[in-house]
Amino acid sequence: MKKIFNALKFTCVFSLILAVFVSCDKDFNTIQSDVIAAKNFNTDYTLAPITSYNRKLDSVKINNLGASLFGVFNDPVYGQTKASIVAQVIPSSFNPSFGDNPKIESVILNIPYYSRAITDSTYTIKDSLFGDSPIKLSIYQNNYFLRDFDPNSETNSAQNYYSYANNPANNTDNFAVTENGTINFDDFKSADTLYYDPSFVPSSDAIVITKTASDGTETTERLAPALRVELDTTFWKSAILDKVGSTELSNANNFINYFRGLYFKAEPIGNDGNMILFNLGASGANITINYSYDSTITDGERVQSSYVLSFTGIKLNTFINDFTTPLENGDPNLGDEKLYLKGTGSMAVVDLFTGLVDYTDENEVTTQIPALEAFKKTYRAVDDNGDYIIKNGDFVLKRLINEAQLVVHEDETMAEPTDDYHKYDRLYAYDIKNNIPLADYDYDPTGNTTDPFNSRYIHLGQRMTDDNGVTKYKIRITEQLNNILLKDSTNTKIGLVLSTNVNQTSGSALLDSYDDVSGVPSMSLLTPRGTVLYGSNQNVAEDKRMVLEIFSTVPDTKSNN
Incomplete structure (x- = not known):
C-alpha cells in the first residue's frame, strides 16, 4: 500500500x-x-x-540484573510466570578462627526488599510487590558451579547465563542456557531444604530486633522490611565452622568452588501468588552465623561473635513461563x-x-x-x-x-x-x-x-x-x-x-x-x-x-x- x-x-x-x-x-x-x-x-x-x-x-541474559525477582505471578493476559534465584555467597573474611569450643547460637538469613519509609517506623513495599497470595518458598544449597569467565572465550570474557523460560517439556524446573548447553538447577540442588515456607507472603512490617546485654539492658533496632528467617544450625556448623583451618575457607575462589551458593525456588499454590524484588546487592543482604566460644581471659565465660556470608558473587534469575x-x-x-x-x-x-x-x-x-x-x-x-x-x-x-x-x-x-x-x-x-x-x-x-x-x-x-x-x-x-x-x-x-x-x-x-x-x-x-x-x-x-x-x-x- x-x-x-x-x-x-x-x-x-x-x-x-x-x-x-x-x-x-x-x-x-x-x-x-x-x-x-x-x-x-x-x-x-x-x-x-x-x-x-x-x-x-528467547535466551535473554539473566545474571547480575541489578535486582532479583522472586515469586509467582499470574498475568490476566499472559498467564503464569515463576521467578527463582540462584546466588553465590562469599565470606566477609578468610582463614577465620572461631576460637576454642565454638558453638553456633543462630544463623540468620536477611534479604531486604525494595521499600520506602512512610514514617520512622513504617514502610511500604507496594512498588516492588506484585500480588498478595501465598506461594511456596524453598531454599536449597546449589551444587552447580557458576563460572566467572567463559572458558571458550579468547578474550577472557565474563560467562553469561541466559533464560530458558519457555521450555515446552518442563515447566516445573528452573533452567539457564550458556553457549555450551542447558543447565537444570533442580538437578543440582541439595537433597534437603535449608529452609521451607509453605505459605510465603512478603510483609511490609519493619524488622524489630531486641538485644539484651549482660547487665540486663535491652536495646531495640529497627530494620527495613526483609525476608529474615532463622536457618538450621546443624547444617552451617558442618558447612562452615567444621572447615576452620581448611583450604575451603582460605580465599574466595576456593570457597565458591566448595560452597556454590543457594537456590531460592518459588512454586505456586493454585493460580495466583506474589512476586517481590529482592535487594541482594544491599549491605544487609547476608547470612550471619552467630556463635560463641570460650573466653581466654575469664574461665567459664563465653565470647559472642559472628561470621558473615554476603551475596557479593554471581546472581541469576531463572524464569518459567506458562503462557x-x-x-x-x-x-x-x-x-x-x-x-x-x-x-x-x-x-x-x-x-x-x-x-x-x-x-x-x-x-x-x-x-x-x-x-x-x-x-x-x-x-x-x-x-x-x-x-x-x-x-x-x-x-x-x-x-x-x-x-x-x-x-x-x-x-x-x-x-x-x-x-x-x-x-x-x-x-x-x-x-x-x-x-x-x-x-x-x-x-x-x-x-x-x-x-x-x-x-x-x-x-x-x-x-x-x-x-x-x-x-x-x-x-x-x-x-x-x-x-x-x-x-x-x-x-x-x-x-x-x-x-x-x-x-x-x-x-x-x-x-x-x-x-x-x-x-x-x-x-x-x-x-x-x-x-x-x-x-x-x-x-x-x-x-x-x-x-x-x-x-x-x-x-x-x-x-x-
Missing part, C-alpha cells in the same frame, strides 16, 4: 510561541538565518510512516495489529520512515521515494545545485522540528482485574542497535532518582486515560529525529518494553540473536506485568493505530515579499 508523506498545514503568526521554542530547543540556532530571516512562520503537522511489530524473546497467550515473531514488513510486551516473552520493534512515499518537491513535482529520503529532503536546506548545505559539520535545516512523538494506544479489550492494574506501567524506548537510551533520554530534565514513576516523563511519557476510557502513551523522540537531520545519525530501530524503573538503563544481551535486536533493558525482565498495545498495521482503526507525529516550524517566505 502506498504511503503518503504529506503535511497538514496550519498557518499563523506566532512570535511568542517561537520564542518559547528558541528557549527550549538546543538545535534552533543551527537553522540560523534560514528561519530567522522570515517575518512569519507556518506550523506543519505530519504523520510519518512507521512499522511496528512483535519480537519474541496462555501464544507469542510469536511479527511481520516487519506490514507490521502487527497488536504488540505484546511481556518480560522474558516478547517486546515490540518500531521501524521509523519505512517504505516508499509520495514526495512533492518545491516545483510541485511528485515522485515516489524512500520515506527516510523524503524526510531529509523535507527538512534539510539545499544549495543551487540541489545538494544539502553543511555548516560547522552539521546539515543546515530549512524547517525546525518542534516536537516529534510516537503515540501508542493500549488495547482496551485486554483483561484487567482492577481499573488501576496498569496504572503505574511505564513504557521504555531504546536504541536496539546499540542497546542504549534514545537521544531524548539525556535531554529530559525530569530525571528523578527517588521516584522512578515520575522520572523522564517528558521523553517517555506516562500512561494517560481520558474520560472516554482511551489509554495511550506518548514517547517524545524530537532529538532522535534532529540527530538524523543534523548529524546524519543512523535511523536505528526503536525497542519498546515495559519497565519498573526507567532510571535503570543497563541491558541484557540475547544469545545468538538473528536480527537487529541483540539485547533488551534488564529492568524489562524484572517487570512482572505485561501489556498489549495497538500496532501500525493498516487493519488497526486509525484512532488506535500507532503513529509518529511531527510538529514543525516553517518560514513563510511569501510573506516577506
Whole structure:
C-alpha cells in the first residue's frame, strides 16, 4: 500500500510561541538565518510512516540484573510466570578462627526488599510487590558451579547465563542456557531444604530486633522490611565452622568452588501468588552465623561473635513461563495489529520512515521515494545545485522540528482485574542497535532518582486515560529525529518494553540473536506485568493505530515579499 508523506498545514503568526521554542530547543540556532530571516512562520503537522511489530524473546541474559525477582505471578493476559534465584555467597573474611569450643547460637538469613519509609517506623513495599497470595518458598544449597569467565572465550570474557523460560517439556524446573548447553538447577540442588515456607507472603512490617546485654539492658533496632528467617544450625556448623583451618575457607575462589551458593525456588499454590524484588546487592543482604566460644581471659565465660556470608558473587534469575497467550515473531514488513510486551516473552520493534512515499518537491513535482529520503529532503536546506548545505559539520535545516512523538494506544479489550492494574506501567524506548537510551533520554530534565514513576516523563511519557476510557502513551523522540537531520545519525530501530524503573538503563544481551535486536533493558525482565498495545498495521482503526507525529516550524517566505 502506498504511503503518503504529506503535511497538514496550519498557518499563523506566532512570535511568542517561537520564542518559547528558541528557549527550549538546543538545535534552533543551527537553522540560523534560514528561519530567522522570515517575518512569519507556518506550523506543519505530519504523520510519518512507521512499522511496528512483535519480537519474541528467547535466551535473554539473566545474571547480575541489578535486582532479583522472586515469586509467582499470574498475568490476566499472559498467564503464569515463576521467578527463582540462584546466588553465590562469599565470606566477609578468610582463614577465620572461631576460637576454642565454638558453638553456633543462630544463623540468620536477611534479604531486604525494595521499600520506602512512610514514617520512622513504617514502610511500604507496594512498588516492588506484585500480588498478595501465598506461594511456596524453598531454599536449597546449589551444587552447580557458576563460572566467572567463559572458558571458550579468547578474550577472557565474563560467562553469561541466559533464560530458558519457555521450555515446552518442563515447566516445573528452573533452567539457564550458556553457549555450551542447558543447565537444570533442580538437578543440582541439595537433597534437603535449608529452609521451607509453605505459605510465603512478603510483609511490609519493619524488622524489630531486641538485644539484651549482660547487665540486663535491652536495646531495640529497627530494620527495613526483609525476608529474615532463622536457618538450621546443624547444617552451617558442618558447612562452615567444621572447615576452620581448611583450604575451603582460605580465599574466595576456593570457597565458591566448595560452597556454590543457594537456590531460592518459588512454586505456586493454585493460580495466583506474589512476586517481590529482592535487594541482594544491599549491605544487609547476608547470612550471619552467630556463635560463641570460650573466653581466654575469664574461665567459664563465653565470647559472642559472628561470621558473615554476603551475596557479593554471581546472581541469576531463572524464569518459567506458562503462557496462555501464544507469542510469536511479527511481520516487519506490514507490521502487527497488536504488540505484546511481556518480560522474558516478547517486546515490540518500531521501524521509523519505512517504505516508499509520495514526495512533492518545491516545483510541485511528485515522485515516489524512500520515506527516510523524503524526510531529509523535507527538512534539510539545499544549495543551487540541489545538494544539502553543511555548516560547522552539521546539515543546515530549512524547517525546525518542534516536537516529534510516537503515540501508542493500549488495547482496551485486554483483561484487567482492577481499573488501576496498569496504572503505574511505564513504557521504555531504546536504541536496539546499540542497546542504549534514545537521544531524548539525556535531554529530559525530569530525571528523578527517588521516584522512578515520575522520572523522564517528558521523553517517555506516562500512561494517560481520558474520560472516554482511551489509554495511550506518548514517547517524545524530537532529538532522535534532529540527530538524523543534523548529524546524519543512523535511523536505528526503536525497542519498546515495559519497565519498573526507567532510571535503570543497563541491558541484557540475547544469545545468538538473528536480527537487529541483540539485547533488551534488564529492568524489562524484572517487570512482572505485561501489556498489549495497538500496532501500525493498516487493519488497526486509525484512532488506535500507532503513529509518529511531527510538529514543525516553517518560514513563510511569501510573506516577506
